[in-house]
Amino acid sequence: MISFVDDKPSRLVFGNDWIDIKSSLSFEDFRVFFKNKEDSLENILPALKKVVVAWSFNMPVSPENIEKLTYASVMELGVKVLALYTPEKKSSTQSQPESSTESKPTV
Numbered sequence: 001m002i003s004f005v006d007d008k009p010s011r012l013v014f015g016n017d018w019i020d021i022k023s024s025l026s027f028e029d030f031r032v033f034f035k036n037k038e039d040s041l042e043n044i045l046p047a048l049k050k051v052v053v054a055w056s057f058n059m060p061v062s063p064e065n066i067e068k069l070t071y072a073s074v075m076e077l078g079v080k081v082l083a084l085y086t087p088e089k090k091s092s093t094q095s096q097p098e099s100s101t102e103s104k105p106t107v
Helices: 027-033 041-051 063-067 071-085
Strands: 009-014 017-022 052-055
Touching: 009 071, 017 041, 017 071, 027 041, 027 071, 041 052, 041 063, 041 071
Parallel strands: none
Antiparallel strands: 009 017, 017 052
């Protein structure tokens, strides 16, 4: 199936805060996530700059403001975002996914 990037964001909730990310990745966005397979930490900040589109904080989303997030915040957000965008391996024994308040982005 051929498809284009969906502009509707997916919301991730962290307590009282939320961050909207792209629902789907373009090929170029995907490449940023997996540019350095040996060091995924190197990929997190550039990837967040590509996919974060809105947030509940009292400042605009920008590459500069994303860089101002604390290390712990970048790691928490990066791990969660990366897990959402990583294609799932299909198996015949895979259990049904649990319901969640988050909408899963598509790659």
